[in-house]
Amino acid sequence: MQPRPRIPEATVARLAVYLRVLSGLADGGRGTVSSGELASAAGVNPAGLRKDLSHLGPCGVRGVGYEVATLRDRIAGVLGMETAHACVLVGLGNLGSALAGYGGFGSRGFEFVGLFDASPARVGQQVGGRPVRPMEELDEVVATTRATIGVIATPAEVAQPVCDRLTAAGVRSILNFAPVALTAPAGVHVRQVDLSVELQVLAFLDKQRGPVSALGDALSPAATRPATPVGRMA
Structure with a gap:
């Protein structure tokens, strides 16, 4: 075949x-x-x-x-959704905590098996029903759970070292929310989600439309047209 x-x-x-x-x-x-x-x-x-x-x-x-x-x-x-995918998340600030607490990932076949942060103040907290672990436990958790997907929600200045830690531990795919381009070894897939860039694109498109009165905007055909679906959490 x-x-x-x-x-x-x-x-x-x-x-x-x-x-x-x-x-x-x-x-x-x-x-x-x-x-x-x-x-x-x-x-x-x-x-x-x-x-x-x-x-x-x-x-x-x-x-x-x-x-x-x-x-x-x-x-x-x-897409391989017939089996669950073990994921680890690094960075439990506001964005990371929101991602960890979002219940929609489970219904799509993704499970956070480890949450990690370098801040002693965050380690030990419960987020989404899971404890935040210290970075020192990352290798062990990835090995025991066979997690292959890592999510980075850290500040930009530490995202690359975190990427290096994840790939060294055996993670093969990374979703990066930090506003910085990452370098990963061959065979490791990295997808970038930069929310500020997306907002800048929307701001540019809005500016291109030119000034529109509030009443005219509300009555325009575009105002009643369904929005184009994007990769939102649903």
């Missing part, structure tokens, strides 16, 4: 969005969904949606659409 071609990273990101939409539809009792509906809810065009789903093999039925539960389960299988 020929191995399935690798799915591009950008497509994988969109598959995760389709999975979120399909899960919501399934929870609402929907049996089928058209490509147009699914594309609109995911913020893509139908042609792009069909191209993304072509990586999964035959999915829909012409004139009928996609079976919601079937497509949801297929995408979940491709």
Whole structure:
């Protein structure tokens, strides 16, 4: 059997969005969904949606659409969501504590098996029902839980040393919320989430629109158009 071609990273990101939409539809009792509906809810065009789903093999039925539960389960299988993923989080400031306390990760198959901070004042606190551990215990926790995903929510100046610690302990994927680019060994995937950059982009787009009166803005077609879905926590 020929191995399935690798799915591009950008497509994988969109598959995760389709999975979120399909899960919501399934929870609402929907049996089928058209490509147009699914594309609109995911913020893509139908042609792009069909191209993304072509990586999964035959999915829909012409004139009928996609079976919601079937497509949801297929995408979940491709994304590896049939098994739980052990994660560790470093940095229990305001952002890190919010991430650790967010309950939606569990329903998506992600479990924080270790929370770590270098501050003695934070070590021992309970966040999201889990104790905050000292950094000295990081290697042991990663080894015993086989955690492969690390989340960095530290200040920028310590993010690189934390990245080095995580990769040395055996973590293979890192989600970085610190506003700094990280250097990781070959074979370690790093995804950057810089909230300030996202806000700057939105500010630029808002400025491009030009001044609009409050009444005119409220009555404009854009004000009643559904917002484009983004990678929010839902």
